[in-house]
Amino acid sequence: xxxxxxxxxxxxxxxxxxxxxxxxxxxxxxxxxxxxxxxxxxxxxxxxxxxxxxxxxxxxxxxxxxxxxxxxxxxxxxxxxxxxxxx
Numbered sequence: 001x002x003x004x005x006x007x008x009x010x011x012x013x014x015x016x017x018x019x020x021x022x023x024x025x026x027x028x029x030x031x032x033x034x035x036x037x038x039x040x041x042x043x044x045x046x047x048x049x050x051x052x053x054x055x056x057x058x059x060x061x062x063x064x065x066x067x068x069x070x071x072x073x074x075x076x077x078x079x080x081x082x083x084x085x086x087x
Contacts, residue, residue, distance in 0.1 A: 020047040025057050 024038070035051055042049055 018046065020045075022047070022049060023052050023057060024049045025052050025054060027054075029053060 020042075030038070030051065035049075038049060
């Protein structure tokens with residue numbers, strides 16, 4: 001979802017100025033070198049990851065899935081609607 005949204009916004013003729021800050025979890029913990037590599041790649045797109053272990057993120061998963069995800073994952077749709085309104 002994030003990649004598709006970033007690609008859409010990058011290819012759009014209008015300039016968007018935004019920052020993405022979000023959690024990243026992996027099945028196996030990343031090495032410090034892997035985290036640094038991921039940070040460097042994402043920073044080029046104004047993305048700032050926060051790395052969590054499975055144990056750290058587990059208590060928040062239910063809250064996220066039941067409430068926040070529904071509200072926070074419709075940016076592409078919102079961007080399209082906004083463009084229709086201003087045209």
